[in-house]
Amino acid sequence: MTFELAERVQTVPPSGIRRFFEIAEERDDVISLGVGEPDFSTPWTARDAAIASLEQGKTSYTANRGKRELREAIADYAADRFALGYGPAEEIIVTAGASEAVDLAFRAFVDPGDTVAIAQPSYISYEPGVIFAGGEPLAVPTREEDEFRLTVDALETAGAADAEMLVLCYPNNPTGAIMREEDLEPIAEFAREHDLIVLSDEIYAELTYEGEHTSIATLPGMRERTIVFNGFSKAHAMTGLRLGYALGPADAIGAMNKIHQYTMLSAPTTAQYAALEALDSCDDEVREMIDQYDRRRRFVLSRFREIGMNVFEAKGAFYCFPEVPEGFTAEEFAEDVLREQGVAVVPGDVFGAGGDGHLRVSYATGLPELREAMNRIEAFVDEHA
Amino acid sequence: MSEREVLELLRENARYSTADIARMTDLEETEVEAVIEELESAGVVRGYKAVVDWDKLEDETVRAEVELNVELDRETGYGDIAERLARFPQVKALRLVSGDYDFDMEVEGDSIREVSMFVSEKVAPVPEITQTVTHYVMTSYKEQGIELGDGDEDDRLSFSP
Ligand SMILES: Cc1ncc(COP(=O)(O)O)c(C=O)c1O
Numbered sequence: 001m002t003f004e005l006a007e008r009v010q011t012v013p014p015s016g017i018r019r020f021f022e023i024a025e026e027r028d029d030v031i032s033l034g035v036g037e038p039d040f041s042t043p044w045t046a047r048d049a050a051i052a053s054l055e056q057g058k059t060s061y062t063a064n065r066g067k068r069e070l071r072e073a074i075a076d077y078a079a080d081r082f083a084l085g086y087g088p089a090e091e092i093i094v095t096a097g098a099s100e101a102v103d104l105a106f107r108a109f110v111d112p113g114d115t116v117a118i119a120q121p122s123y124i125s126y127e128p129g130v131i132f133a134g135g136e137p138l139a140v141p142t143r144e145e146d147e148f149r150l151t152v153d154a155l156e157t158a159g160a161a162d163a164e165m166l167v168l169c170y171p172n173n174p175t176g177a178i179m180r181e182e183d184l185e186p187i188a189e190f191a192r193e194h195d196l197i198v199l200s201d202e203i204y205a206e207l208t209y210e211g212e213h214t215s216i217a218t219l220p221g222m223r224e225r226t227i228v229f230n231g232f233s234k235a236h237a238m239t240g241l242r243l244g245y246a247l248g249p250a251d252a253i254g255a256m257n258k259i260h261q262y263t264m265l266s267a268p269t270t271a272q273y274a275a276l277e278a279l280d281s282c283d284d285e286v287r288e289m290i291d292q293y294d295r296r297r298r299f300v301l302s303r304f305r306e307i308g309m310n311v312f313e314a315k316g317a318f319y320c321f322p323e324v325p326e327g328f329t330a331e332e333f334a335e336d337v338l339r340e341q342g343v344a345v346v347p348g349d350v351f352g353a354g355g356d357g358h359l360r361v362s363y364a365t366g367l368p369e370l371r372e373a374m375n376r377i378e379a380f381v382d383e384h385a
Numbered sequence: 386m387s388e389r390e391v392l393e394l395l396r397e398n399a400r401y402s403t404a405d406i407a408r409m410t411d412l413e414e415t416e417v418e419a420v421i422e423e424l425e426s427a428g429v430v431r432g433y434k435a436v437v438d439w440d441k442l443e444d445e446t447v448r449a450e451v452e453l454n455v456e457l458d459r460e461t462g463y464g465d466i467a468e469r470l471a472r473f474p475q476v477k478a479l480r481l482v483s484g485d486y487d488f489d490m491e492v493e494g495d496s497i498r499e500v501s502m503f504v505s506e507k508v509a510p511v512p513e514i515t516q517t518v519t520h521y522v523m524t525s526y527k528e529q530g531i532e533l534g535d536g537d538e539d540d541r542l543s544f545s546p
Contacts, residue, residue: 017544024543032543039539124546173546295394295409302408344543365539367398371405 012128016350020338027342031373033361034344036173038237038318040292042274043285046236049277050270058269064261065253066094066245067272073279074245082205083218084228090250093257094267094275098203098231098244103129104256105199105227105246109165110135117160118167119150121174121348121355123201126167138163141354144312148177148321148354152186160190165197168216171204171316174351174360176297178316181214188219198226203244204317206235206286209294213316217247224249227256232271234317235286236278241271293318296363296370303374304361307381318364321348323357325385330357336384341376387412391420392429396530399433438533440524446493447521448477449500451508453488454516463487466513475503486518497521 017034024030041047065071071088078084086092095101102125110116112134118126119140127137140158142148150168160166168187170179179187191198198216205213217226231244244267246256260266297314304311304322311322324333330347337343348355363370390410394401403421407414424430439446455466463481470490471479478491490508494500501519509517525533 015546017546021542021544030543032541034544035541036545037541039541298411299405299408346544367405367409 008132008134011131015124017124017346020334020344020346023335023338024344027338030338030342030344031365031369031376032344033363033365033370033373034346035362035364036319037239037364038234038289039364039366040237040289042236042238042241043278043282045281046238046274046278050241050274053270053273058273060269062094062266062269062272064266065092065257066267067269067276070094070272070276070279073276074247077279078228078230078247082202082213082215084215084247086247087250091253092245092247093253093260094243094245094272095231095260096244096264096267097233097242098201098229098246099125100260100264100267101227101229101231101244101246101256102126102199102201103132104259105229105252106130106133106135107259108252108255109197111164114165115163116165116167117155117158117163117196118352119154119169120353121148121172121351121358122167122169123173124350124352126169127352135164139353140166141352142175142177143354144323144358148172148175148312149179149183150187152190155187155190160196161194163194163196165199166191167199167201169201171202171208171213173204173317174319174346174348174355175312175321175358176314176317176319177312178208178210178213179216180211181219184214184216184219188216188222191216191225192221196225198222199229200226201229203229203231203234205230207290207293207318208316209290209297210315227252232275232278235289236275236282237289238271238274238278241274242268243271243275293363296365296367299367300361300363300370300374303378307374307378308385309377309381312358318362320361320363321358322361324359325381327385330355330359334359337377337380341380343373343376343380387416388420388424391417392424395421395424395430395433436528436531438525438528440533445495447495447497447500448525449492449494449504449522450520451490451492451504452486452516452518452520453490453508453514455487455513456515457513461513466511469511470508473503473507475500475507486516492519 071092075088106129110133114135115138116130116135117138117140130137140154142150200216217223217228227246227248229246232238309322314320324330330349334345334347346360348358394406403414403417406417475492477493480489482489504519
């Protein structure tokens, strides 16, 4: 027999990254700037805490919402670092990665036919997540002229006023754009005026290289309509441990927990011990990783300028977003530079509206490799552009 | 501030070009050159050397950590003894330390015999030295902040979201 896929599942096309993955497999000298995860390992003390918890046989489920101690630590961290005040008992849920939290939010708040506006280019899972929940994604393109910040103009043009929900991702994957408080204010006003729920994916918040990250949930009237997502994958280099969380009003987090308790039961227990330690004692390691990313960021931006490729001044996350030279589409450039020079980058189209003509270049890779990769890109551009 | 940053980068890899350091710090290349020159002439940066994993080389180099105890008299200070020992080319590092012994000395030679002879014939006879304890290095796992061995392959996928 064949499985007849549900229409929701059929609608979602296969990931745009997959084809490139197959090409990369053919060569053994590929330098990958195509990754969305840190090249650092989880800080040792966090790993030790995970190991110790295993040695002590702490391998049962935890409370559905996550270990109370961890929720308390998250509450303190969010308050100290980002002025986000949420109570550990009812306003925080610990999930298997921020990914799960985002999915829970779609499933908890999207009814069939509901429109979800997504500021793009952005992380590739939002659109499929909306569709799996039965909703309809609405692309709101951001533009390089606006430094890839979301504007009210873009929201209005896209028709987001009629949407139920708005998804934001700042610092942004893939552009590296950030939104400062003054950029968020008009967006908040728009959300209040049109009664939008805001999902704010702030998983790269720590990786803000100029100034401090501001969460839209801290703006007046926004706390009650916003869910904030964060996690340990990026700043704490814990992608494989799968731990994230959401912060929001008690009712909303309660609704997400209702789904979570029947599907995931609770986030991985070992990872919760690692996360607790990460918040408790790994500030220095996090600081050091951020410093390294910042150096690499400057290096890569400067090299793109030398090569003569137009590059947006990324200020967050660990990506930069250069424009491909004239005569290429992003797809062509990414494919050719991979085949000819063995450098893996992701074409911007993959990330939705506004991403075409650009490449996502991750600098979550050591400097020697980055240097070699940039030399190869230079050779490629010299030859073809 | 920029001095500190440049110094940190040089310590990470002394072979970073001034152009690379400029790219990483947002300084002009000429500024980076000036900072390095200043660090060198002020004696902050004393030299540049390779960090070697001797286990990877065919020819044997023997290294030892030697603990030294000394007894000072009225005329002789730690500095005098140090000066005398530091002159030997076999001595690669020499530090005055707190604790059970006084000096911590790194010695290098072509064979165990050579290192032993050096310690017994050149170091032990120094009148103020009362005791030497030699520890031969068997395996080195980390040198000057750099982990040796092949522990850090990158097994991430070449693409991830
Ligand atoms: C914006 C964004 N959100 C969420 C995730 C996934 O995070 P997690 O590992 O916590 O599920 C990623 C990973 O690339 C991301 O870029």
